[in-house]
Amino acid sequence: MHSMSEPVVFENVTKIFWGSKRVVRALDNASFKIPSKTVAGLLGPNGSGKTTSFKLVMGFLKPSSGKVSVFGVDPWVRGESVRRRIGYLPEKPVYPDVPVYRYLRYVAKVRNASEEDVSRIVRLVGLSGYVWMNTRGLSRGYLQRLGLAQALIGDPELLLLDEPTANLDPLSRREILELIKDLKKELGITIVIATHILPELQEVVDYLLYINRGRVVESGMLEELATRYYVDAYYYIEVEEPRKLASRLVVEDYVRGVEIRDKSLVVRINAAFKEELLRVLSLPEYSIGIRRVEMLTSELGELYEKLSGSSR
Amino acid sequence: MKSYREVAGRIVLQAEFLLSMKARAIYVLVVLVGIVYSLGTVYKAYPIVASFGIIGSMLLEVALIALAAAMFDEISDGTVQMYLAAGLSRLEYVVSWFLVAVVYPAAGITAAMLVPALVVDPATIAMPIVPYTIGGFTPSLLIIAIATCIQILNNVTVALALGLKYKSKGIAYLVLAFLAFLMPLVLSMIVSFLGALAGDYYRYYSLYLLMLPFNPLYSLTIFSSSSPIRLSLTTILSVPAVVALVFFLLALYITRRELEV
Ligand SMILES: Nc1ncnc2c1ncn2[C@@H]1O[C@H](COP(=O)(O)OP(=O)(O)OP(=O)(O)O)[C@@H](O)[C@H]1O
Numbered sequence: 001m002h003s004m005s006e007p008v009v010f011e012n013v014t015k016i017f018w019g020s021k022r023v024v025r026a027l028d029n030a031s032f033k034i035p036s037k038t039v040a041g042l043l044g045p046n047g048s049g050k051t052t053s054f055k056l057v058m059g060f061l062k063p064s065s066g067k068v069s070v071f072g073v074d075p076w077v078r079g080e081s082v083r084r085r086i087g088y089l090p091e092k093p094v095y096p097d098v099p100v101y102r103y104l105r106y107v108a109k110v111r112n113a114s115e116e117d118v119s120r121i122v123r124l125v126g127l128s129g130y131v132w133m134n135t136r137g138l139s140r141g142y143l144q145r146l147g148l149a150q151a152l153i154g155d156p157e158l159l160l161l162d163e164p165t166a167n168l169d170p171l172s173r174r175e176i177l178e179l180i181k182d183l184k185k186e187l188g189i190t191i192v193i194a195t196h197i198l199p200e201l202q203e204v205v206d207y208l209l210y211i212n213r214g215r216v217v218e219s220g221m222l223e224e225l226a227t228r229y230y231v232d233a234y235y236y237i238e239v240e241e242p243r244k245l246a247s248r249l250v251v252e253d254y255v256r257g258v259e260i261r262d263k264s265l266v267v268r269i270n271a272a273f274k275e276e277l278l279r280v281l282s283l284p285e286y287s288i289g290i291r292r293v294e295m296l297t298s299e300l301g302e303l304y305e306k307l308s309g310s311s312r
Numbered sequence: 313m314k315s316y317r318e319v320a321g322r323i324v325l326q327a328e329f330l331l332s333m334k335a336r337a338i339y340v341l342v343v344l345v346g347i348v349y350s351l352g353t354v355y356k357a358y359p360i361v362a363s364f365g366i367i368g369s370m371l372l373e374v375a376l377i378a379l380a381a382a383m384f385d386e387i388s389d390g391t392v393q394m395y396l397a398a399g400l401s402r403l404e405y406v407v408s409w410f411l412v413a414v415v416y417p418a419a420g421i422t423a424a425m426l427v428p429a430l431v432v433d434p435a436t437i438a439m440p441i442v443p444y445t446i447g448g449f450t451p452s453l454l455i456i457a458i459a460t461c462i463q464i465l466n467n468v469t470v471a472l473a474l475g476l477k478y479k480s481k482g483i484a485y486l487v488l489a490f491l492a493f494l495m496p497l498v499l500s501m502i503v504s505f506l507g508a509l510a511g512d513y514y515r516y517y518s519l520y521l522l523m524l525p526f527n528p529l530y531s532l533t534i535f536s537s538s539s540p541i542r543l544s545l546t547t548i549l550s551v552p553a554v555v556a557l558v559f560f561l562l563a564l565y566i567t568r569r570e571l572e573v
Pocket residue numbers: 017018019024025026044045046047048049050051052053091
């Protein structure tokens with residue numbers, strides 16, 4: 001079934017808000033799919049429809065036209081069964097006015113999760129000392145952790161994170177990013193992150209969706225987009241003799257930088273020259289020692305600029 | 313296959329959660345009003361009973377709308393999203409609010425009116441609550457308790473359903489004020505005024521029928537044995553009960569079809 005490989009599918013979805021003064025097309029005939037088990041970045045300028053897309057996935061909003069399906073069902077009609085499989089961190093969450101532990105226990109009950117699950121997650125997000133505090137008394141950083149905690153209860157298969165690192169100090173930001181990286185390793189979880197903060201997203205995403213004024217401008221695996229838009233990409237190469245390979249690569253003019261590590265190399269190239277790189281690596285004198293080649297990431301900031309340039 | 317047991321379990325869980333946050337003061341008020349009424353009847357403190365009768369139930373309705381207004385606040389400030397994100401359906405959420413703001417209080421006041429009287433002297437609940445008759449009609453504590461229950465169910469349900477339709481607590485307050493205060497007041501003014509002009513008070517009495525679907529407590533006295541229009545107790549109680557049910561179903565329909573959060 002297609003819903004297995006793509007937990008989220010939008011087909012020609014339009015969402016119109018009928019204001020008293022202004023009619024807003026928050027989504028305009030948008031079609032996209034989020035592939036299963038990827039970390040997808042949902043990018044776009046302010047007001048482009050990112051939060052609206054999340055609300056449609058959650059079944060909070062009814063599409064004006066088109067079809068939204070999440071795990072193969074319509075979330076507006078059968079929302080509760082869908083939502084129990086999703087962890088959602090809203091952009092501006094407002095929590096019930098109770099102590100943190102009461103709220104999290106409530107979420108666990110609704111989701112049929114255990115008390116142990118709650119304690120584990122509280123520790124995981126670093127909320128341990130704060131469970132007796134009222135949700136309304138938490139600082140913004142801790143509110144964000146609470147948001148992650150409630151989203152993670154009950155082992156969701158899909159995580160929707162709307163600006164997960166907003167309002168966080170640099171250290172907390174790091175922690176949250178590490179957490180997302182750890183989650184990524186978990187089997188079967190799909191993560192969608194809506195954000196503007198690109199450099200940090202770069203470390204975790206492998207799929208990109210760029211929307212502007214409610215329209216999908218571009219979508220695809222990061223590697224594919226990096227190649228198509230000629231942006232720099234970082235390749236990780238595990239090799240027996242890194243120095244030897246490095247000295248060969250630096251002479252290639254598309255190679256922008258080489259960093260030698262223990263038994264490995266990180267090579268920065270213009271992604272359009274991926275084939276060239278692979279050709280060099282397949283030369284007999286190097287290929288023997290090479291154990292693994294993998295694209296680490298690419299320059300999202302550069303990609304973002306090119307995408308926003310192309311959508312004007 | 314959907315398990316109705318699970319649905320009911322979540323609704324009760326949600327209602328419990330909402331109650332623990334907001335409703336305590338109002339529930340205390342509900343029980344107090346009921347007990348005063350009950351003991352007032354048992355110990356024949358008629359002035360207390362008479363003043364609590366209609367005013368008490370009106371004040372309770374206002375308190376209950378003030379409580380239900382929290383639902384509209386949750387919808388507009390986004391708290392509802394956290395409940396739904398946990399795994400509630402929109403319908404379960406709205407129904408749990410009906411439990412907290414309508415069903416529990418209506419059941420609570422009925423019990424608080426009847427139980428103390430039953431404990432002190434079971435016979436009192438079937439006796440007329442005032443020695444002198446209102447228009448020749450003397451409802452018992454039992455009838456008054458049932459009428460109060462139905463009136464609360466009816467007025468608060470209608471106000472909530474229309475409030476949901478327009479996603480506005482202002483509309484809910486307005487509808488309740490209309491049903492509980494304005495309609496009885498304005499209708500009696502119109503009937504008396506037109507009656508005075510015609511020189512016949514009973515001429516326009518049928519206008520009071522407008523109150524039948526919403527106001528069993530008033531209807532009890534208005535359509536009593538000495539009035540030109542006489543209705544049976546069954547009519548007086550069942551019409552507003554059916555209207556309450558219809559508006560409850562309307563609220564569910566609105567929630568399912570169009571309530572965005
Ligand atoms: N409930 C609403 N009523 C009216 N207009 C709305 C509503 N929600 C969103 N909009 C409008 O829809 C458009 C898309 O909003 P949305 O919140 O989805 O953008 P976004 O991509 O999340 O932006 P940001 O990066 O600022 O969070 C905006 O023009 C916004 O004003």
